[in-house]
Amino acid sequence: MTQxxxxxxxxxxxxxxxxxxxxxxxxxxxxxxxxxxxxxxxVIGYPIVQAVRLAFQADEQLDPATGFFEEGGFAGGxxxxxxxxxxxxxxxxxxxPGTLGSEFWSAIGVTFFFTIVTVTLEVALGFWFATIxxxxxxxxxxxxxxxxxxxxxxxxVTAKLWYFMFADxxxxxxxxxxxxxxxxxxxxxxxAVIVADVWKTTPFxxxxxxxxxxxxxxxxxxxxxxxxxxxxxxxxxxxxxxVRPALMVAILFRVLDALRMYDLPAIxxxxxxxxxxxxxxxxxxxxxxxxxxxxxxxxxxxxxxxIFLVAFVMVKFLGANAVDQTRAGARPATKEKTx
Amino acid sequence: MMRSTKRIAVLAxxxxxxxxxxxxxxASDVDTTARGPITMAMGSNDAGKLAPVIEAWNAAHPDETVxxxxxxxxxxxxxxxxxxxxxxxxxxxDVMALDVVWTGEFAAxxxxxxxxxxxxxxTSGLLPATVxxxxxxxxxxAAPMNTNAQLLFYRTDLVxxxxxxxxxxxxxCPTARAADVDCLDLQLKSYEGITVQAxxxxxxxxxxxxxxxxxxxxxxxPQATAAIQAVTDxxxxxxxxxxxxxxxxxxxxxxxxxxxxxxxYNWPYMFDTAKTEPTSTVGDDFAVAPIVGPDGVGASTLGxxxxxINAYSEYPATARDFVAFVQNEDNQRAFADQSFPPVLxxxxxxxxxxxxxxxxxxxKDALEHAQPRPVTPFYSGVSKAIQDxxxxxxxxxxxxxxxxxxxxxxxxxxxx
Numbered sequence: 091m092t093q094x095x096x097x098x099x100x101x102x103x104x105x106x107x108x109x110x111x112x113x114x115x116x117x118x119x120x121x122x123x124x125x126x127x128x129x130x131x132x133v134i135g136y137p138i139v140q141a142v143r144l145a146f147q148a149d150e151q152l153d154p155a156t157g158f159f160e161e162g163g164f165a166g167g168x169x170x171x172x173x174x175x176x177x178x179x180x181x182x183x184x185x186x187p188g189t190l191g192s193e194f195w196s197a198i199g200v201t202f203f204f205t206i207v208t209v210t211l212e213v214a215l216g217f218w219f220a221t222i223x224x225x226x227x228x229x230x231x232x233x234x235x236x237x238x239x240x241x242x243x244x245x246x247v248t249a250k251l252w253y254f255m256f257a258d259x260x261x262x263x264x265x266x267x268x269x270x271x272x273x274x275x276x277x278x279x280x281x282a283v284i285v286a287d288v289w290k291t292t293p294f295x296x297x298x299x300x301x302x303x304x305x306x307x308x309x310x311x312x313x314x315x316x317x318x319x320x321x322x323x324x325x326x327x328x329x330x331x332x333v334r335p336a337l338m339v340a341i342l343f344r345v346l347d348a349l350r351m352y353d354l355p356a357i358x359x360x361x362x363x364x365x366x367x368x369x370x371x372x373x374x375x376x377x378x379x380x381x382x383x384x385x386x387x388x389x390x391x392x393x394x395x396x397i398f399l400v401a402f403v404m405v406k407f408l409g410a411n412a413v414d415q416t417r418a419g420a421r422p423a424t425k426e427k428t429x
Numbered sequence: 430m431m432r433s434t435k436r437i438a439v440l441a442x443x444x445x446x447x448x449x450x451x452x453x454x455x456a457s458d459v460d461t462t463a464r465g466p467i468t469m470a471m472g473s474n475d476a477g478k479l480a481p482v483i484e485a486w487n488a489a490h491p492d493e494t495v496x497x498x499x500x501x502x503x504x505x506x507x508x509x510x511x512x513x514x515x516x517x518x519x520x521x522x523d524v525m526a527l528d529v530v531w532t533g534e535f536a537a538x539x540x541x542x543x544x545x546x547x548x549x550x551x552t553s554g555l556l557p558a559t560v561x562x563x564x565x566x567x568x569x570x571a572a573p574m575n576t577n578a579q580l581l582f583y584r585t586d587l588v589x590x591x592x593x594x595x596x597x598x599x600x601x602c603p604t605a606r607a608a609d610v611d612c613l614d615l616q617l618k619s620y621e622g623i624t625v626q627a628x629x630x631x632x633x634x635x636x637x638x639x640x641x642x643x644x645x646x647x648x649x650x651p652q653a654t655a656a657i658q659a660v661t662d663x664x665x666x667x668x669x670x671x672x673x674x675x676x677x678x679x680x681x682x683x684x685x686x687x688x689x690x691x692x693x694y695n696w697p698y699m700f701d702t703a704k705t706e707p708t709s710t711v712g713d714d715f716a717v718a719p720i721v722g723p724d725g726v727g728a729s730t731l732g733x734x735x736x737x738i739n740a741y742s743e744y745p746a747t748a749r750d751f752v753a754f755v756q757n758e759d760n761q762r763a764f765a766d767q768s769f770p771p772v773l774x775x776x777x778x779x780x781x782x783x784x785x786x787x788x789x790x791x792x793k794d795a796l797e798h799a800q801p802r803p804v805t806p807f808y809s810g811v812s813k814a815i816q817d818x819x820x821x822x823x824x825x826x827x828x829x830x831x832x833x834x835x836x837x838x839x840x841x842x843x844x845x
Contacts, residue, residue: 152537152806152844157566159537159806178842187821187832188814188839258672258680274618274675361505364619364817379505380809380843381512381534 138394145169145388150381162384169388190363190377194389198396200280201369204355205348208287212344213337215288216295223296224303241293249357252286256358273359276366283355283367287348295340302336303329342404349397370396461547465744466494467751470522471734472507473499478767482760486751493747495524504528504621515540520741523748526734527571529562529801530808533643536565537806541737544569548738548749555756559772562801563735566643570737572752573772575764577732578795579629580717580788582685582693582703591718595633595659598692598721602668611670611690613663614681619820622677624802624812626694627819629730630656632800633722638815639803639840646840648815649833657822658829659723665825674824686711694720696732700788701768717788719795729799733770765789770796810843 146169148162171177173194178185185191223234240248255261256272263270272282306329314324352375355367363376370393377386471479476499487494498521500507508531514521515538527535535541544550550572552560559573581598583591587608592598602612616622628638636652639645647653663669670690673681678695682702685693686709693699700717703709720727736752738745754760761771765782770792776782777793805811814836822832 157537157806158539179845184842186814186835186838186842187827188817188835189810189842190813191842258675259683269672271672271675360618360620362620362813362816364813364820376813379509380807380813 141387141394142391144384145391147384149384165384169385170392172385173389173392188364190373190380190382193363193368193373197368197370197373200367201349201351203280204284204287204351204369205345207284208291208348209341209344211284211288212292212295213299213341215292216299216340217337219292219296220299220303223300237296238293240290241297243290245290245353246357248286248290249354252282252289253358256282279359279366283358286354286358287351290354291344291347295344298336298340298343299333302333302340305336306332338404338407342401345404346397346401349400350393459542459740459742459745461542461745461749463744464493464747466492466496467523467742467744467747468496468498468521469524469526469736469751470498470500470511471526472502472504474502475526475734475769476500478764478769479755481763482755485760486754490747493744493750495751498522511535515739515741518741520739520743523739523742523744524752525737525739526574527737529576529731529733529735530812532563532571532735532737533565533804534806534808535737536568536570540740541570542740542742542745544572544738544749548745550749550753550756554774555772556774556796558731558796558799558801559733559735562731562733562804563737565804565806571735572737572756574734574736574752574755575769576772576796576799577696577770578729578792578799579625579694579720580697580700580729580791580795581720582695582699582715582717584688584691584711584715586714587691591716592692592721594725595721595723595727599663599668601691605691608691610688611672611684612668613673613692613694614670614676614684614690615660615673615694616676616678616681617664617669617673617820617823618675618677619816620677621812621816623819623823624815625730625732626660627657627815628800628802629720629728630660632730633720633727634659635722637800639805639811643803643805644807644844646811646814646837646844648840649837654829654833655723657819657833661823661825661829664823674820685715697770697788697792698768700786717791719791719798726794726798729795731796731799731801733772805844807844811840814839814843 146165146167148165148168150159150162152158153160172191175182176185176191176194177183178189178191219237223230223237227233243251253273257263258269258271258273260272262272270278272278310328310332311324314328319327350371351369352371355365355369356372356375359365359367361372361375362379363373368376370389374386374390374393377389469479469483476497479497483495483497500510508528511522511525511527515535525535525541527541532541536543542548545568550569552569555573556576559576560569562576563569563571563573581591587604587610588601592601598613605612615626617626631638631648631653634652634656636650636656637647638653640647660669664671664673670684676684678699681693681695682699684690685695685699686703686706688710697717703711703715704713720729722728736755738748738752742748756773758773758775761773761776762779762782764771765776765779765786768786771777774793777789777796783789802808803811818827818832818836818839821827821835822829826832827835
């Protein structure tokens, strides 16, 4: 309230007290963002700090004399060693099959496998859908709406639907006329999860790519046609470079999402770990269910670091691209609107 | 300066509220004679069966009414709800219907009160195995409410009498093959169901999953090895249907009702579904018998609920009286009427009920041979160790000896 007059005052007396004015502005700015910072500190900062703090505490120990659980105390880095080295108390690699500790690296492998396969398929299919949705076809709005239906269905429902379809007596086996163990086979069950995820998420990718496609001015294509560019040349020389920022955002979103994948495999194949579709997030919750909140905190810190690292690499990669494009003379307006 | 000081003060206040919000009284200063209105928490799938019991109690005790709080239907989310509440030291759910396998963990966390002194209940009329399932380190921590044991369902149009032993069962499998149906369907999917199958095989062959202390695993004994080997061989030969490795109770139920199998192990609820579901094709052409072991009746694994009293409850005396009330003859008879197998032994001999529910004597026989799953505070880890390794052994992914050695090691790791 007092700032508006002081602004004029400052302009008038600007030669007198420049430092003081800057200091007042700084304080005012701090005061304005303080509530946001406070909320962020409570909602984001506190849980992260707490998770890291818990990760360095030991899980509760059973007192053999009384049969009751007692506080675990400080654990140092042993929770992290437990996961990274698969150490269940007998040195590296001592976690036998049937413990969550033995599943750490396989869960990481499964998560990255799902991420790479699903994102690749979703981007390829999404691009195709986006081109169709962008065409001036008859009934375009119907096509757009129907493509988006899978995205509008809650993931839990999607998972159940595909679970029934891939069941032993489900429609997939009936149509194929075979008895394929979609729910128990190692690769069959992974395939089932990938199909369900691609079915659900392709529309989302298509929508983001469509937004990017619509940013490309039509006159560029007209000019290209005048110059005699083929369809393929138009695609590789105009569409791809200009849609790239939107595409990169879509890929980044999807990769980060896929690395956190939980609900689809958990509902389709079970969340107790030990299945061929156990992802990192499933492992975290399975560990919490066993009451090991501290080692679960260590695991979720590790998962956080993995995802952070991937995001960091990708943003760096994206950033580099944006710089290249500006230098190459691409329209900065396009880039800003889509990113 | 003023502003930043205030900010720090606000932050400190928020932090203080967050840190102290969960403080409460400890389990030791409980007044075991306090009475008043209480709440009972139970999974919503079975909570309806208790409605008449609660009604009767409330009519007789207007000052100590019981309110039902329905937990999620599935076991895992229901347990999560209780654990979160108890970790916050909340006395919201005075009486908790615990799945039998949760009892050890809840007792070891001091979340539930031992039923001794003022809170002691009379267990003399109860089936002994149900009392064992509620006992942790020789102290009773919960009052068994209902129980359950798997039965052998068999098709009387294919086999006139039930097999007496595991060998008899396997010997009759050619009949099933001739009729082009599965011989035996079990729950061998990698989830709690295969823990039930593995422990009842081990118990039936005279072994045990854990030693008398409830912690030391004993799954590499000759008996346990013979048991898992027998199941593995039957699975490899196709006597246990190959698709069983993806079966839960529900798939077993559907397969039996559709007439696709000659034998099936399942909980008694399948008796009702097979008789009453419109989709059932087996009609009256089936009967039940106890599950089988190498020398006769096998040792079924117990299911059911144990009623425990919250350590933070304000009115433990009312809670104690209510859990004892649930065990009285009238209420237990009412449970039998709803296919909710009672824990009171005498109910199974009631001629009127037996006429109505012919499986009751068989169930009693099964329950008398039944064994609880390990009462250990690390149950979920122990169960996972059994699940993953039993699945690997039975499906042939790892040799039986290797899988059982891994199971032993994983159970040890889970309990440390």
